[in-house]
Amino acid sequence: MCYTFTRSFLWKRKHAKYADTHTTLKKEIQKTVLHQELPLTSYLTSGSVLSVTAQNHILLRKTSVEWFEDESFWLTYAPIMFDEQHWAEAQGIAEACLALADLPPQSRVLDACCALGRVSVELAKCGMDVTGVDITQPYLDAAKESAEAEDVALTLINHDMRTFKSKQKFDAAINVYNSFGYCSSVNDDMKIVKSIARALKKGGTFILECISRETAIRYFTEGEWFKRAGKTVLTQFTVDGAWEGLRSKWILIDDTDGTRTEHEFVQRLYSAAQLRDLLLQNGFKEASVYGGFNKENYDYNAKTMVIVARK
DSSP: OOOOOSHHHHHHHHHHTTTTHHHHHHHHHHTOOOSSOOOSSOSOOOOSOOOOOSSSEEEOOOOSSOGGGOHHHHHHHHHHHSOHHHHHHHHHHHHHHHHHHTOOTTOEEEEETOTTOHHHHHHHHTTOEEEEEESOHHHHHHHHHHHHHTTOOEEEEEOOTTSOOOSSOEEEEEEOSSOOSOSSSHHHHHHHHHHHHHHEEEEEEEEEEEOOHHHHHHTOOSEEEEEETTEEEEEEEEEETTTTEEEEEEEEEETTTOOEEEEEEEEEOOOHHHHHHHHHHTTOSEEEEESSTTOOOSSTTOSSEEEEEEO
């Protein structure tokens, strides 16, 4: 990854073990009204960690941990990130991943940073033996509920992918929906890559999908606004260094009471060639770059970056 994500929900989560949270999220998503769509791969990604203060003005402040370790961020921003379009795309992405990895039924698949388990559930529905790993426990609770609703089995593990180890070896691993590049150093990003490589069988396939430096440049906008999940969302984007990072500021204004939440972060931007070469240096023997899940050319028309690597 559970999800009204208001102060009352945070209290409920602390004292009532996440009661009714997944159902609440689905209701919020169904009520979403979108004024402007983001590019195919959202810029809502990574950077410095921020947190909560004040009554009607919630400012997120820097802490000593990585921003993605702050559960309150995920609880607040999940309805914004995981909209109806993302849910609708899950089946197609799962089927495309199976084709890219050429997996037969009952293959073991690792969904690294599985979040709400949208793709994990679809993979399981296709007959895969799926393990989802995520750092946010409420998201795993929601994934479990989704799997039960679809009558499929998932193995769900609450762990940081930088230090994840598995005795079980997998036929394939995926990291999709722009879930890479979140760490404060390249070294930590590569810890994730190495963990995934260790978890794969010899010859296993890793499918990585995220924005790249090239796609960030192509789809760059200085800002936009839209409405989603009962909030007005304002965004501001700037460039760090020589397109080494994308600095993003997201402001949420509650349409009911005017409560304001801000989060600012920087995502490291890898070029496709750079990230491909890093995979080859950190546990993989071959890697190909595509502009989409259907092996589109990675050229000026690419909407995202998909790297298919083999151990």
